[in-house]
Amino acid sequence: MAELFGPWIENAAATGTCVRIDDMEPMVFRSLLHFIYTDTLPELKEGDDGGDKVAVAQGLLGAADRYGVERLKLICEDILCVHVDTRTAVTMLELADKHGCHRLMEACIKVLNDMLAKRQLQRVGRVVGGGGWLRGPTSN
Template sequence: MESACKKTASVCTSETARGTHVFAIEGYSLKNGMGVGKFLQSTTFTVGGYDWAIRVYPDGTVQHSEDSVVIYIMLVSQDVEEVRALFDLRIVDRPSVHKSKLQNSTCIQDDRLLVTCDLLVIKESKVYETRESSEIEVPPSNITEHLGKLLEAKEEADVTFRVGEETFQAHKILLAVRSPVFRAELCGPMRETSTRCVTIQDMQPAVFRALLHFIYTDSLPDDMDALEEGDKREMVCHLLVAADRYDVDRLKLICQNILGKNLDVETVATTLALADQHHCDRLKDACIGFIASSEKMDDVVATEGLANIKRSCPSVVIDALEKRRKYAEA
């Protein structure tokens, strides 16, 4: 068997630095006659870590060049053996030149010579090995999006729920996978003789709709975010009850988290009662901790909600008072 051909590759890159300097000579006519080899030099400018300057020779650099101006770009850094660079020297509004001799009569405007230098310094090259990636980009999972569309389209739905005055169509197998209670009611040996239509008691249609949405998409409906704060809290409370009823653990934890992060003096007592009734230990601890804090206890005691808890769940109040005592002793 022929062995696979190993394919390798490498890349060479060059680091560069760019800079531009403009050198203006005012009263240029006064510079004529300086003498061959005499020059005017710009201030030093730095590009790529090296110092540079522009030199202008009004009378040229050699004998018999008095009628020409010569322009150079000079490396003025000390102790530098070699620098690679590309440059573009030009008189404003004139063609680009390199170490050029220009007739004075065509260069000077308003007795002013304006020289621009664009400089590209080529620094050290780097070579490194590359390898062709065998990774193929995989988009994020969209199964919940497809399941949500399945719920909306009602394709191949095999069970109908009647909740109040509304009906909802769904798929037994998916409900059974997501909820052990639905599995027992719809597919187990104790299922009703006819499960084509199931009536749901003691639940609002909006709550059942949100429950189905979560079962199919593993997320809360988007329209819940548009509810007013009080209405949203009420919906979350009802969803927690529904999640406990149908043993949808993740939804139950999500509801506990929302309620636990939004405790206040007016609602903590009823939230505590809800947590105690539906065995939400984490939410119950959060409520007791909120009530037990010294700055909150007196305010909570004054609410009607705590009075109701004293009658229905006295053990919960005892837990709160015991926790407050521990806080005081700490």
């Protein structure tokens, strides 16, 4: 939270100057402040595919890492681990790597490994099935 403290913030408060945070979505910043003041997450809306909740959790993970709010970082990591799928695994893996979230990395790698194994089995099935090698000898 060092970015929110120091002489410059005290000067801004004394002069009534607004502090701008341009690189964070307003909803994410509101959720961060809510967590800092209440130690709880606000209710995160979840769309049909969980997209809203996931988007806010991704933003909050970055904010929590940036401002050193470790408990919030762990909570966001838990939320994201539940929502990893084949569409989100690569993006979330990059996010996990950037912010040092080892459990999220493991969840993403598991999804990717499962996806690759399934594709590999499908490929083997096409090759083997096409040649008839698994059917065994035919009796004439």
